[in-house]
Amino acid sequence: xxxxxxxxxxxxxxxxCPNDCVFCxxxxxxxVVNAISPDELEAYVISYLETxxxxxxxxxxxxxxxxxxxxxxxxxxxxxxxxxxxxGLIDKIRLSTRPDYVDDIVVRRLRKYExxxxxxxxxxxxxxxxxxxxxxxxxxxxxxxxxxxxxxGIEVGIQLMLGLPGDSFHKFQNSIWQTVxxxxxxxxxxxxxxxxxxxxxxxxHTGVYQPLVLEVATAWCAWAxxxxxxxxIQVIRMGLQRTDLIDFDGAVIxxxxxxxxxxxxxxxxxxxxxxxxxxxxxxxxxxxxRISILTNPSQQSIVxxxxxxxxKFLLAMLSINPNQLICKADHNVAFNTVWIKSNxxxxxxxxxx
Numbered sequence: 595x596x597x598x599x600x601x602x603x604x605x606x607x608x609x610x611c612p613n614d615c616v617f618c619x620x621x622x623x624x625x626v627v628n629a630i631s632p633d634e635l636e637a638y639v640i641s642y643l644e645t646x647x648x649x650x651x652x653x654x655x656x657x658x659x660x661x662x663x664x665x666x667x668x669x670x671x672x673x674x675x676x677x678x679x680x681x682g683l684i685d686k687i688r689l690s691t692r693p694d695y696v697d698d699i700v701v702r703r704l705r706k707y708e709x710x711x712x713x714x715x716x717x718x719x720x721x722x723x724x725x726x727x728x729x730x731x732x733x734x735x736x737x738x739x740x741x742x743x744x745x746x747g748i749e750v751g752i753q754l755m756l757g758l759p760g761d762s763f764h765k766f767q768n769s770i771w772q773t774v775x776x777x778x779x780x781x782x783x784x785x786x787x788x789x790x791x792x793x794x795x796x797x798x799h800t801g802v803y804q805p806l807v808l809e810v811a812t813a814w815c816a817w818a819x820x821x822x823x824x825x826x827i828q829v830i831r832m833g834l835q836r837t838d839l840i841d842f843d844g845a846v847i848x849x850x851x852x853x854x855x856x857x858x859x860x861x862x863x864x865x866x867x868x869x870x871x872x873x874x875x876x877x878x879x880x881x882x883x884r885i886s887i888l889t890n891p892s893q894q895s896i897v898x899x900x901x902x903x904x905x906k907f908l909l910a911m912l913s914i915n916p917n918q919l920i921c922k923a924d925h926n927v928a929f930n931t932v933w934i935k936s937n938x939x940x941x942x943x944x945x946x947x
Contacts, residue, residue, distance in 0.1 A: 600648030602639055602684070604630060605657040606671075615717075615728050616793040617758065617786055629658070632670035639678055652710075653678060655689040659715070661704075662695045672707035679708055686710040690753070694731040696739040701746045711779060712743050713751035718758060718765065719772040726760040728793075733772070740776045749779040751830070756814050757786040757806035757850070759797065763814060770818045774825045781822055782831045785811040787849035795847050808858070811850035816862035823946045832856040854900070861899040864945050865907065868897075868932060871943050872912060877936055883918055888933040891923035897932060 606629045630638055639653060653675045660668065678684045688711040696712070704712065718724055719733040743750050752773050756766045773781060788798045788805055797803035806814070815832050822829050833855025852858060868887070879885070889897045898905055898921050909919055927933055934941045 598649045600642075600646045600651045602642045602646075602651065602653045604635065604638070604653065604655050604671075606630075606655055606660060606663065614793070615730075616797065617727060617755070617789065618792060632667065632674055635671065635674045636678075639674070639684070643683060650685045651683070652686040652688055653684050654687075657690070659692045659695050660689040661691040661700045661712075665703075669703070669707075672703075672709070676707040688713065688751075690715060692731070693736040693739040696742055698742070701742055701748070704743075704748060705746055709748060711749040711751060713753055713780075713782070714739055715753045716769075716773075717753065717755040718761065719769040720761070720765040723758050723760045723765060727758045737772075737776065740778065750776075751780040751782065752776070752778045753782040753784065754818075755784045755786050756818075757811060759794070759803050761786075766814055766818070770821050774821065774827065777825075778827060780828045780830045783815050783818060783829060784832075784834060785815070785850045785855070787834065787851050788847040790845050790847055798848055805849035808850040808852060812855070812858045812862055815855075815859040816866075819859060819863055820866075820946075826947065832859050857896055858900055860893075860896045861904055864893075864897050864932070865899065865904045867943050867945055868904075868908070868934070869911065871934065871941060872908070875941065877939060879912055879914060879918075879936070881914075881918075883914065883936055885912075885914075885919045886933075886935040887919070887921045888924040888927050888935065889921060890927045890929050890931070891925060893929065894921060894923045897921050 643651070655671065655675075660671075663671075672687075675684070675687045679687060687707070687709045689709060690713040693714045693716060696714070714736065716736045717727065717729060719736065721732050724732060740750050740752070754766075754769055754773065785806055786794070788794050788803075794803060798805070819829050819832070833852065887897060899907075905916075905919060905921060909916060912919070924933070930945045930947075932943050932945065934943065
């Protein structure tokens, strides 16, 4: 069983990043307009700790390019985090930054304050996509940043954004394989969205850019999730997190935004081995058959699918009526596993590692 991890999020929206990529309006994405100051940080962390009951607690700087922040200010943040860590009040420190904001001096600073994990906003490993999106660096910079951090003993996370201008499924597949080769500790997958007040909004309205539709974006992510899972790389998020700004003020102009994007992806991941099992099994199904798919209670909605999409697919594939197939929660079924029961037959399917 994995340890229960609590995250204390500290948003430093847009700080340290003078370069506006075509897709970025970080204040809209994070839901934070004014970043918390180092002087406010201690009280902020304490307020979180008072309500947290976790086996492990991580302080995480999100939303900007942390290592691009003015050094004196950067160190003020890190000193507060380091103090909490040395006192045993938090277990780990993590932060997000750009690959081209990682050099030997930066790494030494991160080691000094015992930063445990750095997430790199890589977005793509395709140089054309990086250029078109105005990232300001090439894929070679990503690889050198990852190796520099890992050689120093700092764990690495990689953030990828699918569906940027110039992207394709083939290019996205290559980005995933390049990620596998670099073997990060974790990955985040974000579909590109057209956010208000970005250059991408202009490109969209002028017909230059067309975002992925939801069905395509979830299919790409499902493929990527399977590959990363197969190589024991944890996918810690798929899709943007729900925030008040994203939900209610019209920040998303277009693109595959869905508040349960990650669950939509996992529904595809779960359906694939279940479909395969039915196609390869010798189960005899007639009008009297009653089939039960048993799942861990925490994953029942994933197995059923949004608007019962997975159940509807299986009913059509098996040519049976709705009364013949049910999905039930069962505490005896392990996480990431389903049981299929029909009459006296029971099959166990492991969905993922």
